[in-house]
Amino acid sequence: MKYVDEFRDPKAARRLIDEIAVLLDRIPAAKQRPLQIMEFCGGHTHTIFRYGIEQMLPGRIELVHGPGCPVCVLPMGRVDDCVALAERPDVIFATFGDAMRVPGSKKSLLQAKADGADIRMVYSPLDALELARRNPDRQVIFFGLGFETTMPSTALTVLQAQRENRDNFSLFCNHITTVPTIKAILDSPDMQLDGFLAPGHVSMVVGEGPFEFVADTYKKPIVITGFEPLDIVQSLWMVIRQLAEGRCEVENQYARVVPKQGNPAGLDAIHQVFELREFFEWRGLGSIDHSGVKMRDAFARFDAERKFAVPNLKIADPKSCQCGEVLKGVIRPWECKVFGGTCTPETPLGALMVSSEGACAAYYNFGNLPELLAKRNDKQRHEASA
Amino acid sequence: MSASNTAAKPRLKGKTITLAHGAGGKAMRDLINDVFVDGFANETLAALEDQARISLDSLNALGGTLAMTTDSYVVDPLFFPGGDIGKLAVAGTVNDLAVGGAVPLYLTCGMIIEEGFAVDDLRRIVASMKATADAAGVKIVTGDTKVVHKGAADKLFINTAGVGVIPHGIDIRTQRARAGDVVIINGYVGDHGAAIADARGDMALESHIETDCCALNGLIAAMLDVCPDIHCLRDATRGGIATVLNEFADASDTCIRIREEALPVRAEVRGLSELLGLDPLYLANEGKLVAIVPADASAKVLSAMQAHPAGEHSAIIGHVVEAPHGSVILETGFGGERIVDMLVGEQLPRIC
Numbered sequence: 088m089k090y091v092d093e094f095r096d097p098k099a100a101r102r103l104i105d106e107i108a109v110l111l112d113r114i115p116a117a118k119q120r121p122l123q124i125m126e127f128c129g130g131h132t133h134t135i136f137r138y139g140i141e142q143m144l145p146g147r148i149e150l151v152h153g154p155g156c157p158v159c160v161l162p163m164g165r166v167d168d169c170v171a172l173a174e175r176p177d178v179i180f181a182t183f184g185d186a187m188r189v190p191g192s193k194k195s196l197l198q199a200k201a202d203g204a205d206i207r208m209v210y211s212p213l214d215a216l217e218l219a220r221r222n223p224d225r226q227v228i229f230f231g232l233g234f235e236t237t238m239p240s241t242a243l244t245v246l247q248a249q250r251e252n253r254d255n256f257s258l259f260c261n262h263i264t265t266v267p268t269i270k271a272i273l274d275s276p277d278m279q280l281d282g283f284l285a286p287g288h289v290s291m292v293v294g295e296g297p298f299e300f301v302a303d304t305y306k307k308p309i310v311i312t313g314f315e316p317l318d319i320v321q322s323l324w325m326v327i328r329q330l331a332e333g334r335c336e337v338e339n340q341y342a343r344v345v346p347k348q349g350n351p352a353g354l355d356a357i358h359q360v361f362e363l364r365e366f367f368e369w370r371g372l373g374s375i376d377h378s379g380v381k382m383r384d385a386f387a388r389f390d391a392e393r394k395f396a397v398p399n400l401k402i403a404d405p406k407s408c409q410c411g412e413v414l415k416g417v418i419r420p421w422e423c424k425v426f427g428g429t430c431t432p433e434t435p436l437g438a439l440m441v442s443s444e445g446a447c448a449a450y451y452n453f454g455n456l457p458e459l460l461a462k463r464n465d466k467q468r469h470e471a472s473a
Numbered sequence: 474m475s476a477s478n479t480a481a482k483p484r485l486k487g488k489t490i491t492l493a494h495g496a497g498g499k500a501m502r503d504l505i506n507d508v509f510v511d512g513f514a515n516e517t518l519a520a521l522e523d524q525a526r527i528s529l530d531s532l533n534a535l536g537g538t539l540a541m542t543t544d545s546y547v548v549d550p551l552f553f554p555g556g557d558i559g560k561l562a563v564a565g566t567v568n569d570l571a572v573g574g575a576v577p578l579y580l581t582c583g584m585i586i587e588e589g590f591a592v593d594d595l596r597r598i599v600a601s602m603k604a605t606a607d608a609a610g611v612k613i614v615t616g617d618t619k620v621v622h623k624g625a626a627d628k629l630f631i632n633t634a635g636v637g638v639i640p641h642g643i644d645i646r647t648q649r650a651r652a653g654d655v656v657i658i659n660g661y662v663g664d665h666g667a668a669i670a671d672a673r674g675d676m677a678l679e680s681h682i683e684t685d686c687c688a689l690n691g692l693i694a695a696m697l698d699v700c701p702d703i704h705c706l707r708d709a710t711r712g713g714i715a716t717v718l719n720e721f722a723d724a725s726d727t728c729i730r731i732r733e734e735a736l737p738v739r740a741e742v743r744g745l746s747e748l749l750g751l752d753p754l755y756l757a758n759e760g761k762l763v764a765i766v767p768a769d770a771s772a773k774v775l776s777a778m779q780a781h782p783a784g785e786h787s788a789i790i791g792h793v794v795e796a797p798h799g800s801v802i803l804e805t806g807f808g809g810e811r812i813v814d815m816l817v818g819e820q821l822p823r824i825c
Contacts, residue, residue, distance in 0.1 A: 097808035133750075139809020184821035185750075197818075208821075210749075316807045432817040443750075453811040455797060 094315030100143065103317075103324045108145045110324070110331040116281065117330075121149040123279055123416050124326055127269060128286035129156025129444030130314050136449040138316040148323065151416030152439075152446030154268060155286055157233045157261075158185050159438040159445040160369045163402035165261055166191030171398050172228050172259060172391060173204040179222060180206045181215035182230040189441050192402045212244035212258075219248070219256035228391045232261040236288040238380070239353035242360040245382070245389050259391040260382055263367060265289050266297045267378040273305045275415050282326035283309040284319070287341040292357075294349025295337050302335045313341040360386055368401065370438035371410025408437035413446060420447040421459035422466060427451060490590040495620025508592070509616060512599035513582070513606070517614040525614035527579060527636070536640035540575035542566060543634035551594065551628055553672035555683030558631055559598035561759055563605040563613070564688045566635040568708040571690035572762060574645045574697060575637030577609060582616035583632035588623045598629070609688035611635070642701055647724035649704035654793040655771035656729060657764045659692060659778055660786035661685065662714050663742045666756030670745065682741050685760035692783040696764065699777045705765035708758070712816055715754040717763045718801045719815045726798045731791030731813070733806045754803075755816050765793060 111117045126132060132152045135141055141150050154160050166189050173180035173196060180196070187197045187208065200206040205225075209215050215229035231241040241258060248256045265286060272278060285298050290311045301309040308329035312322035322340045329335060339345055360382060367379025382390040391397070404410065408430065409423040420426060420439060430436040432448050439445035443452065450459060485507040493500040510519055517525050532539065546562040563580060570577040582602065586595070606613055613633075664685040671682050689708060696703060705725070709717045722729045738753045746753050760783065766774045771789060778784035801813040 095807050097806065100808055136811060137752075138805045138807040139803075139811040140807070141809075143807075143809045187821055188818060316805075316809075452814050452817075455800070455812055456814075457797065 094313070094317045095138075096317060100317055100320045103320045104143055104145070107148070107324050107327050110327045111145060111147050113331040114327070117147045121147050122281045122327070122330065123149050123151050124282045124284065124323060125151040125153045125272070125280050125416060126284040126312070126319070127153040127155040127265070128284070128289070128312075129159065129442065130288065131284055131286070131312060131319060132156070132446055132449055133444045134314055134316055134319055136453040139453075140316055140319055143320075144323070148327070151280060152413075152420070152449070153272065154369065154372060154414045155234070155265070156439075156442050156444040157237075157263060158189055158442040160263070160371065161186070161189055161232065161261060161438075162368045162370045163190070163192045163404070164368070164398075164400045166195065167193065167402065168397040168399060169196055169230055169259065170194055170199045170204070172395055173199050173206050174202075175226070175395065177226050178205065179218055179225050179227045180204065180230065181209045181218055181227060182206060183210075183232070184208045185442050186230060186232060190435055212241045213247070216244050216248055216253070216256055219253055223255060226255050226257070228395075229256070229258050230261070231258045232263075234263055234265050234286065234289045235292040235357070236286070238262050238357050238361065239292060239350070242356035245360050245386055246356060248389055249386070254388070257389050257391040257394050258382065259397075260361070260380065262361065262380045263369070263378055264363070264380065265293070266300075267375050268369070268372070269298075269301065271372065271375045271378070272415055273301065273307070277417050278415055280307065280416055282307055282330060284312040284322050284326070285309050285337070287311060287313045287318070287345060290339075290341065290345045290349070292350050292353045294345070295339055295347050296349075298337045302337050306335045308335045309337050311337070311339045311341050311345055313344065359383075370404060371408070371414055373411070404438075405436045410437040410439050413439055420450045421454070421463050423447070426463065427456060427460050485592060488592055490586050490588065490592060490595065490620055492588055492620050492622070495586070495618060501618065505618060508595055508599055509582070509618070512596065513603055513613040515612045515614065517579075517612060518616075525579065525581075527614075532578075532638050535576055535638040536643075538575075538639040540570050540573050540637045540639050541634065542569040543632065544569060545630060545632040547627065547630050548669065549627060550672050551598070553684055554668050554681050556686040556759070557598055557601050558629060559601035560605045560686050562631040562633045563602050563609065563611070564686050564759060565710065566633040567609045567611055567688040567690055568762070570635045570637035571688075571693045572645070572706045572708050573639060574643035574693070574703070574706070575639045576694075577611045577635055577637040577690050579636045580606065580611055580613045581632075581634040582613050583619075584616065585619045585621060585626050585630040585632075587626045587628050588620055590628055595629070605688060609690055643697065645703055645706045647705055647707070647721050650721045650725035650727050650729070650765045650793045651704065651767075652727060652793055652795045653768050654704055654765045655768050655789055656718070656731060656791040656793065657766060657771065657775055657778065658709075658714065658737065658788060658790050659689070659762050659784040660760075660788075661737045661739045661742065662709070662758060662761060663738060663746065663753035663756030665759040666713070666751075667742045667745045669757070670749070682739070682745070685758055687760040687783055689760060689762055689783055692778060692781045693762070695777045695781045695784075696774050699773045700766055700770040702770065703764055703766050703774070705763075707763055709761045709763055710759060711757050713753070713755040713757060714761065714763055715752075715801065715813045716815055718813065721763070721765060722801050723799045725793075728794045728797050728799070729791060729801045730794055730804060731801070732804045735788055735790045737786050737788050751820050754813060755820050768792075
């Protein structure tokens with residue numbers, strides 16, 4: 088495919104990986120322990136596993152798979168709220184496909200649909216607005232989730248609903264923001280990351296500026312990264328090159344898509360419709376200040392949380408899950424106590440096993456499961472005897 | 474189709490199916506005679522007994538093992554680019570027989586029709602079933618009709634069962650994959666799954682993708698002609714070729730390694746999959762088979778496949794090795810490799 092195959096060239100990847108190996112020799116820390124580089128975005132995680140990138144890299148690099156899958160980090164209580172809204176007899180509940188399987192404390196949207204709730208899978212918020220136009224006697228609620236990537240399209244849809252004066256369309260807003268979450272990870276006392284790949288699609292909207300604090304304050308290299316396999320390998324090379332040269336900057340590998348200033352029209356729509364929430368809870372990470380958005384008062388009539396009663400209960404993550412430690416790179420997904428046992432993609436307990444972009448699901452689906460479980464069991468035996 | 478009347482003149486009235494057409498009386502008799510008996514047109518069905526009667530001698534002459542299968546078809550939409558539910562219902566069951574090495578002979582046809590269904594659509598589907606059966610050399614010899622209340626079924630469901638005979642000396646089983654064997658596919662993967670996604674109208678694509686739905690018994694006969702010792706054979710329907718390969722690896726306790734670059738995928742299917750975050754390895758097919766054959770026979774099997782219309786884009790996509798046991802490994806075009814596991818639930822489009 089034109090404009091795609093160019094980014095999947097194995098020879099170019101091999102050249103970059105060879106250069107990474109040379110650069111690693113110049114980094115003192117890489118001689119003590121593997122360098123940990125976090126890709127924040129679930130889309131990157133998916134590419135890394137789909138193309139088997141991790142095994143192609145020198146052993147002195149460990150990829151840590153961050154919390155950037157909005158489906159994975161959705162807390163159970165919010166899923167319960169979705170189910171409660173969807174089960175109202177007057178409601179058509181519209182959602183993206185991969186949110187259907189996320190478990191709530193009692194059921195997922197997929198189970199609620201099987202139980203009779205009118206839940207429709209859509210590809211864009213505008214499809215949900217179209218459902219509202221076609222079903223004037225029903226209330227259509229769109230389940231808005233995602234980072235700044237999907238926020239503009241949701242905001243523009245709300246603005247369109249306002250222009251149409253549509254009184255049967257509303258948004259259950261679960262949009263989250265990237266920067267406070269990266270900051271929360273960097274502030275974690277057990278953080279041991281050496282560099283970051285920044286989310287390309289988010290950056291397309293917000294630009295380069297919001298990531299400058301990673302380099303300026305926390306002194307970590309960060310590279311805005313595209314989603315093709317060669318994008319990932321090139322960005323890793325750029326991070327390693329910064330470490331080898333003793334630099335820490337925001338670099339933009341994805342300049343073909345990401346302008347330095349982002350997308351002003353998208354940002355304007357976001358700011359018109361949304362404002363920061365004081366707190367938002369993340370599955371596996373707990374509450375993070377200012378990490379979610381809610382609808383401004385001017386759009387209250389399109390806000391499902393104000394229009395309908397939602398239970399809004401906080402449901403604690405299962406105690407056995409070690410999602411938080413995985414997200415911060417403290418342990419590898421397969422080292423978690425419940426990985427592959429009680430926590431599998433069929434019956435996910437933890438956040439990261441839910442979506443195909445979650446780190447645990449990626450290891451489960453694309454890794455060598457028997458080998459990973461054997462390694463985990465060996466490690467546990469070793470720790471027990473120590 | 475268990476009404477007993479020999480009148481063959483078309484007398485079906487009205488443009489839609491009503492509950493009366495399933496009530497066992499005159500309206501049902503008219504439907505059966507007019508649409509099904511005339512549509513499927515063969516002597517065994519026209520006899521309108523409660524059962525089809527098949528001489529054992531005719532079966533014995535073909536081989537030593539009777540093969541039976543059944544499948545139900547509930548596809549939505551009923552008509553899609555390159556096919557419809559009727560074509561699917563015949564080709565799918567013919568293929569389920571043929572991949573066991575059987576010569577498919579006879580089919581049954583059970584129809585569950587929702588009240589209000591258009592008679593013209595039913596005729597169109599029956600004509601499609603007849604054309605597909607004729608092309609595959611099978612006869613639809615008995616059946617059943619039910620009409621259910623509006624809302625109790627989604628327009629039309631079809632069940633077809635099939636009977637065939639496996640000739641002496643053919644032993645195709647999932648357990649027979651051996652290290653050194655070669656894995657062959659008969660063409661582009663994922664066309665059917667992509668065509669159905671496209672036909673649902675969710676994506677408004679510019680290029681249209683046609684289903685690959687077709688009967689594969691002719692192709693399989695050509696393969697068995699040059700290599701009666703085919704080890705494994707299965708049509709890759711729901712769950713795609715990833716599922717079939719896992720079934721082979723699991724049953725034979727081997728590892729199957731496939732090469733992404735060797736895997737035929739149409740650019741349109743790749744594009745749709747990229748857009749939705751789906752994997753063509755897991756997309757449904759209705760005219761694709763995966764064969765595992767001894768290495769020394771692989772060249773002649775491949776040539777025979779490529780010479781057949783249902784296999785002109787056939788390709789060797791990988792081979793069987795010992796370990797890790799029970800696994801499928803994809804060597805990516807990018808130079809890495811990854812496990813290809815069975816699908817969990819259904820593939821759902823990603824958010825971003």
